[in-house]
Amino acid sequence: MTTTEQDLRSRAEELLQTLAGEGARLREDQWRAIHALVAEHRRALVVQRTGWGKSAVYFLATALLREQGAGPTVIVSPLLALMRNQIDAATRAGIVAVTVNSANLDEWEQTYAEIAAGEVDVLLVSPERLNNPDFRDRVLPELTRTAGMLVVDEAHCVSDWGHDFRPDYRRLRALIAELPEGIPVLATTATANDRVVTDVTEQLGLQSGEPLVLRGSLDRDSLRLSVVSIDSPADRLAWLASRLDELPGAGIVYTLTVQAAEEVAEFLRERGFAVRAYTGRTDAEERLDAEADLLGNRVKALVATSALGMGFDKPDLGFVVHLGAPSSPVAYYQQIGRAGRALDRAEVVLLPGREDREIWAYFASLAFPPEPLVRQTLAALSDQPLSTAALETRVDLSRTRLEMLLKVLDSDGAAKRVKGGWIGTGAEWVYDRERHQRVAAARKAEQQAMLDYLSTDECRLVFLRRQLDDPDPTPCGRCDVCSGTVWSQEVSADVSAAAAERLQKPGVELAPRKMWPSGMKELGIPASGRLKADELAEPGRAVGRLSDIGWGTRLRELLAGPDQPVPSDLLDAVVRVLAGWDWAQRPVGVVGIGSRTRPHQLEHLARRIAEIGRLPLLGTLPPAGERPGTHENSAQRLAAVWEGFDTAALPDLSAVGGPVLLVDDLVDSGWTMTVAARAVRRAGAPAVLPLALALAG
CATH class of the missing domain: 3.40.50 (Rossmann fold)
Incomplete structure (x- = not known):
């Protein structure tokens, strides 16, 4: 390591201690990423488990780049809750971070002025904000010209092969292409297999300049993985109510649907447990309050859908229970990876249901529309703005699917969001049928892999590692297959009867x-x-x-x-x-x-x-x-x-x-x-x- 590199690392670790405490030291891959971004101005993709310290990479790189006179870092982040956590972390490191989102409308003008004056080190925005007409036309051009670094957090969202596809992320490819030469770009995610890694690098246009890809082990030696197979929905609910006190600390109970989360939470409260429901239907302020209750161990559990996932950070989360199996090992690992970050032992229990496949099929039905409906949508667009509601009278797609399609067409340049709705650009657009077929086939394969996980006779962690293309074949020695220690399926007749009556x-x-x-x-x-x-x-x-x-x-x-x-x-x-x-x-x-x-x-x-x-x-x-x-x-x-x-x-x-x-x-x-x-x-x-x-x- 040259003297210059050593000086840079020393400064990075000095800054790290303001962020993480005295004695904190950089992991080798953290340093490799920081060096690539700051010293070499490269593009990098970091795939590391939750709690590894990905945010430290981009905050330290930001501080170092700012000391060199670079412009502000733009972080594209998917959730308001995640943005709040990131702003708190940045402040601890002496970094001035601001956000522009729907919750701080009164602060936008001041924020824009501070950005223009160079007083902001980090701007956090949602991918949706990048295509807000006012932000896109008024702020983004200058921001793109002067940015010191671009960070794409939770980058798996760009991939429709991934477990949380968000079409707004696809706009980032155009943004990255417009960055001046030499502006470093960092993409981060906690869970991605080889297929998703390839898709992310292609979608974001990261191939140029030989990007650095850093992938770490998925293992966390605190996790105890188990599967408990119980046929009856009432008995599964009774099992949870009977065992919840045995699970360590506070945790998360995941369900596949909003209705299930609300039903389970209500039953557990009737049984005397301090729990709260957390879903996409939960009011934003109530979500914040529920997160605070779990962080402060004031509840035993949040009963949640996948709405509670990215960005939630509780190092002492003691357990994750799934009532119903997610449709892919990638999604499953992303959720269970929230547990046991700062614990010696965390319980991870999956209780699959017969109805899981029907729920998977429903969500699969919301996939990208067939070509005739896409062509019909393009034909309905003109140079006069049409609202989404007006388009519904011309195109028979649900609001959710129509909005997703419009966002994809926007990111591909065939449509554009403007004040008053959507217009067509007249640009030629090709329906990538082969890609959509590959996506559908991949999702089907991942569903089968999830079913195979339920009945596997090998180490459960080895099975999940292989699905995520982590080649480590070492058995964990902790899961129910390795240890031979299994949860009893038995539940008391009284609790089972109460659950049946409730359901x-x-x-x-x-x-x-x-x-x-x-x-x-x-x-x-x-x-x-x-x-x-x-x-x-x-x-x-x-x-x-x-x-x-x-x-x-x-x-x-x-x-x-x-x-x-x-x-x-x-x-x-x-x-x-x-x-x-x-x-x-x-x-x-x-x-x-x-x-x-x-x-x-x-x-x-x-x-x-x-x-x-x-x-x-x-x-x-x-x-x-x-x-x-x-x-x-x-x-x-x-x-x-x-x-x-x-x-x-x-x-x-x-x-x-x-x-x-x-x-x-x-x-x-x-x-x-x-x-x-x-x-x-x-x-x-x-x-x-x-x-x-x-x-x-």
């Missing part, structure tokens, strides 16, 4: 639609703004959601099966829902919604409800017109059912003298029930109470 408790609210979708006149539908008060349905009820841990499987099986009478257990559940319904006035009659696919089942359901409730069956709303196709978004679904029901077969409902129970099997988008309720109200019913077997979602 089998029927009844979820159906919130009525109150606003028509935007732009319906484009589809020839005279509906806009709010529904009229005399056409609205009341809040309704369903037995359960298709995503419920308890009723979900039973309802999915029924709706996927043949047209047959509703089984007695579901009829009993309907009766329990009706008995617990706190309506203002008891219904005075029943109207069924007709079905082309399950007419006998729907007729049987409406008739039995009328018989059990001793109510008159007032008739059925037969579906009118041709059978509508399957539609993804609200505008298209409403258009498909707008003229959908013939009320001629119904009596004059103004004479019934009270609310009418309107019965269907499944409420998905809610537009069928909304249009049917409107028809029943217009036929004279003073109020409509929707009732369904299942609620999608």
Whole structure:
């Protein structure tokens, strides 16, 4: 090492001690990365486990580059919570870090001025912010020209081979291409196999200049990996409630769906445990509060979806339990890697469910749209801005898939986000069918690998290492396969019965639609703004959601099966829902919604409800017109059912003298029930109470 290199390392370690405490020393790969960025102005990809110190690399490199007169570092970071942690860490190292995000709108002007004045060392932004029209046009050009370094944190998000694909990350390729020559670029992630590493380097355009790729061991000698196979959802929940006190410290219980997280948290609280739910539906401030409770060990666990992942840093996290298997080993390792960073022992337990594959299939259905829909989207775009809602009247994609597609088209230069919506650029665009097929095949292979993990007879950590292309064949000696120490599957009858009762408790609210979708006149539908008060349905009820841990499987099986009478257990559940319904006035009659696919089942359901409730069956709303196709978004679904029901077969409902129970099997988008309720109200019913077997979602 030359004298200059030694001086640089000494200065780096001096700065490290302000960040991590007296006596802290750089790991060799940390130093290699810092040297490559600061002394050689290279591009680097660092793949190291959570807690290894990736943030130290870019903060120390920033400080050293700033001392050399370089401009500010731009860190592209995916989560507000992660940004807050990074700003706190930067401050400890004497680095001035700021962020521009949706939570600090009042500070933007001051922040822009500080950046222009050279007073900022680090600017943290989300990938979405890079394409905000005001930021992109006003701030980004000068920032790109003067940046001292670009950091892409959680870089696996750029890869649609990865476990957390975010299309906004793809814009970074264009940003990197526009950087002046010699500006160092660092990409970091905790989990990536060879395929994802290759994809990240290609997507970000890191190949030029022979990038430095640093990959470390995935092993963490505190983790004790186990799989507990229990068939019944109630018994899995009972197992968790029975064993939670045995798990060390505070931890995370992961579920595959929002509904499952909320159900599990509610049951555990009923059993006396201090737990909180944490999902994509959780309010931002409540998330922060929940994170603080876990960090401060004020709760035993957060029951969370994958919304709790990147950026959450608790070195003494004692356990991670999964109720349901993630769809890939990469995603699984990313989540369990949060445990045991500063502990001698951390428990990692996976309880797979039969329903896991159905959940994987649902999320896979949200993949990149087929070429005809992409071409239809491009054809709808022009030089006049269109909002996403307006595009929904022209393209039959759900809001989530349409937004993802637009972001990909934007990053590829075929579309552009501007004030007021989206425009087309007219640039030629090629549908990469081969790539999408490879992605689908890779995801299928990773799902099979996850299934293989459940039944493997080799060291579980060796299995995961191989999936992540870590060649270390050394058995961990700690997992249930290596040690022969397994968790008992037994649960007490009392706890199992309580879990079953909780999961089998029927009844979820159906919130009525109150606003028509935007732009319906484009589809020839005279509906806009709010529904009229005399056409609205009341809040309704369903037995359960298709995503419920308890009723979900039973309802999915029924709706996927043949047209047959509703089984007695579901009829009993309907009766329990009706008995617990706190309506203002008891219904005075029943109207069924007709079905082309399950007419006998729907007729049987409406008739039995009328018989059990001793109510008159007032008739059925037969579906009118041709059978509508399957539609993804609200505008298209409403258009498909707008003229959908013939009320001629119904009596004059103004004479019934009270609310009418309107019965269907499944409420998905809610537009069928909304249009049917409107028809029943217009036929004279003073109020409509929707009732369904299942609620999608």
